[in-house]
Amino acid sequence: MSDDTPTGRPTGSEPPSEARTTPPGTARNRLLFPVLAGVLIVLLGIAIATQVRSTGTGDALDSARPADLLVLLDNLNRREAALRQEVNTLERTLDSLRTNGSDAALAEANSRLQNLSIQLGTVAATGPGVVLTLADPHHGIGAEIVLDTIQELRAAGADTMQIAGADGTAVRIGVDSWVTGVGGNITVDDRELTAPYTVTAIGDGPTLAAALNIPGGVVDTVSRAGGTLTIEQFAQVDVPALREIEPRQYSQPGN
Template identity: 30%
Template sequence: MSRPHKFQFYLTIVTLCTGFLVATSVETTKLVQKERINDQLFQEETQLNDRILAEKEQNRHLENQLIDLQRQVSKIEEAMAARKSEAAAIFEQLEAARMLAGVVAVEGPGIVVSMQDSQHAASSPDISNYIVHEQDVRLVVNELRAAGAEAISINGQRLVSNSSIRCVGPTIIVNGIKSAAPFVITAIGDPATLESALHLPGGVIQSLQDFVQIEVTKQALVQLPAYVGDTKATHS
């Protein structure tokens, strides 16, 4: 082979080798870059997974805190409800006690009993048999109390535990206040029950109707004033 031909042959081989090396280098560079990208993506994915796990753990922790707070709030609400219930019960007891003590004006359904001297009083030789006495008024009051009357007044005077009812001539003194007939007894309670109690056979009405005038009317609403007087007054 002549020298020119050898030179061309060697040049061709060198060119081929150089091209192969360049191509190999390029592919290698691509593979390295790809591996770096894959490594970076893997690291980023790992970091993202770690963050997701951390966020999940944080969320779980917050959920547990929320549940604990909800339980605490529930216990506080239950305690407050119990206290409100107790306060309401105490208030009801207080109102009932105030009503029984007569220190507040009250109203409600009830009856009105009117008592006055008999028409026969003027013509009777014994007038005292036909006028209203304190024991007659007490008889009505006691029957009303026994029938469940919640509050009672006589001629606008509220009866309480230490109220006094006294007779002075043709007048009656209640809580130290004198008044004459007719004597109006007002009671709060179930109207039907109170009326029935007074009309029992052999009861108040039958005992008094031959001697004094007595009328009973049921009312949908009656009003009783508060007690005004000396709380240290004694029974009589």
């Protein structure tokens, strides 16, 4: 009669000679491996859960070190200063081209100046894009979620954008824009806005919409906060809000 014992040898028979001669340390190692593997799996699960929670809350600027915030602010100020300097350089180039330059060079300089002015927010803009409506009935959409929305649109290729509150007051978003406040009432560049918020962004509509709809992205974040995000794509949207560029206190454009 055959034996169905999983070990593949008759019940009651002695183990092979190599099993009898296995050093005690090796046997203990074999017992420890599954235990260590289990501990590592548990630790890995905790780490993943912690990372997910951290990612879900966005970039908590409130918990960042003052030194890190100063570095971030300095980088933004440097970026805006570089754009301003390039605009001034182009304006001087345009003056020269109008006097003795070619039409092609003048057109190219005008185009570059227009693009940079749009980035700085000093001129109105129009083009294809999206209009977002962030409804916040439970006052759960705070500054972090609004900032995540702006950053996601930038990363997806938005050329420029503005955000408006319930009363229609619109703020043009620039390279150094900042957002603070709690759900239902935020402040963007010193201007208080109340929900619902309307964000108008110029760029490729399908790309911008897809970026916001990725799993775990802005749409999901807004939903978890008790709000709703409606995305509409248009062949043309207008961004008329302008930024007031403060005069330089110390620096001047270089040659």
